[in-house]
Amino acid sequence: MKKNAKVLLFVFLFAATMVLLFGWVLPAVLQAYLHNDYIRGLTLLLVFSIVVLAKRFTWNRNIVYVIAVFTLFSMMIDTAGNPVFNKPLEWIVSPIGELQVMQDVNNYAPGEYAITDHITILKQRGEVLELSTAWLYLYRFVQYLALYSIAGTILGAVIGMLPQHRLQLIQTADEFLTEEQEQKAAAEMKRRAEAGNGRQIPPEDIQASVCQLKKDGKLIPAIKLVRQHTDLSLGEAKQYVEKL
Template identity: 60%
Template sequence: MMKNVKILLFFFGFAAVMVLLFGWGLPVVFQLFLHNDYIRSLTLLVVFSMVVLVKRLNWSTYLVFAVALFSFLGMMIDTAGNPITNKPLEWIVSPIGQLQLDQDVNNYAPGQYVISDKLSILKPGGEAVMLSTVWLYLYRCAQYLVLYSIVGTLLAAIRGSKPERWPVPAATVDETLTPDMEQRVAAELKRREAASTTLRVLPEEVQEHVRQLKKDGKLILAIKLVRQHTDMPLGEAKRYVEEM
C-alpha cells in the first residue's frame, strides 16, 4: 500500500514540476530571449565561461572547438545583438549613414514564432538602403569569435593558475617498532647477509678448466662447470664464460 502511495506522489510531483516548467518557466525564459536585448548575449557568455572553467579548457585542450561552437550559436541565437555589441557595426557604417537594425517577432500560433532581422542604413538625405542579413550574420560571428577567444584565454589563464585541489596534510606515522617487528627485521637482515655471501668466485683450478673448455669451443660444458661450482644463474654464467 505504502509503495503505491509513494509511486502516486512521485507521479503527481513530477507532473507538477513539468507543468511549472513548461507552462510558466519556459515561456518566461522564451519571452526574455525574444524581447530583452541583453539576455541572449549574457546567457551565452555565462554558459561559455562555465564550460571553459569546469572542463579546464585551454588552447591545447579543445578551447578552439568551444570558441567555434559558441560563436556559431551566438550568430544564430543573438543575430540582432544589443546596443553595446552593435556599436562597432554602427561605427563601421557611420561614413555612409545611420544603422537601422530591427527584429520582428511574429506569433502565428501558440508556441510558433517567426523571427526576422532587418538591416538597413539610413542616409543623411533620408534614403534607406536595405542590406542583406548575411552581412549581419558575418559580423556577429566575427564578433563572437573575438570575444570568446579573449574570454577563453583569460579564463584558461585564471583556471590554470589555481591548484587542482587543496594539498592534503601528511599523516603522522608512529615509527616505534614492537619487539616482534624488531625480531623480523633482524631475521631479514641475517637472511640478506647470508645471501650476499653465496659463492660467486670459481677456484683457480676450475677457472683453468673453464678457460680450456672455452678455448676448445665447448662453451656449453664450460657454462655447466661454472654453474656446478657457483650459484650463478644461467645468464650470468654465460656472460662470465664469454668475458673470460
C-alpha cells in the same frame, strides 16, 4: 492506504511541476530570449565560461575548437545582437547614416515562432538602404570570435592560478607513506619481479623428450610435458612445440 496516499501525492507533485514548467517557466524563458536584447548574449557567454572552466580548456589545451564551435552557434542564435554588441557596427556605418538592426518575431501557434532579422541604414536625407543579412552574420561572427578569444584568454589565466587537486593528492600520498606501507610496497614489487622471471623454457633433458614426442607425432603429450615444466599457457606451449 499509506502507499496509495504516497502515489497520489507523487502524481500531484509531478502534475504541479509540469504545469509550472510548461505553463510559466518555459514561456517566460522563451519570451525573454525572443524579446530581450541582452539575455542571449549573456547566456551564451556564461555557458562558454562554464564549459571552459569545467574542462580546463586553454590555448594549449584545445580551447580553439571550443571558441570555433561557440562562435558559429552564437552567430546563428544571436544574429540581431544588442545595442552594446552593435555599437562598433554603428561607428563603422556612421559616415553613411544611422544603423538600424531589427528582429521580427511572429507567433503562428503556441510554441511556433518565425524570427526574421533585418539590417538597414537610414541616410541623412531620409533614404533607407537595406543591406543583406549576410553582412549581419559576418559581423556577428567576427564579434563573437573576438569576444570568446578575449574571454578564453582571461579564463585561461584563471585556470593557471587554480590548484591542481589531482596532482596534489598524488604527491601527498607518496609523502606520507608509513614504514609498513613502504615494506609492503617493496615486497609486492619483488613478488612481481619474481613472477616475471617465471619458467618460460623447459630444461634441456625435457626439451629432448619434447622433440622426440614431436618426431613421433605425439603433439598432445609433448604440449602437456612442456606445460608441466614451464609456466606457459596452453596456447604458448603449443606454439613452443610447433617451433621446435
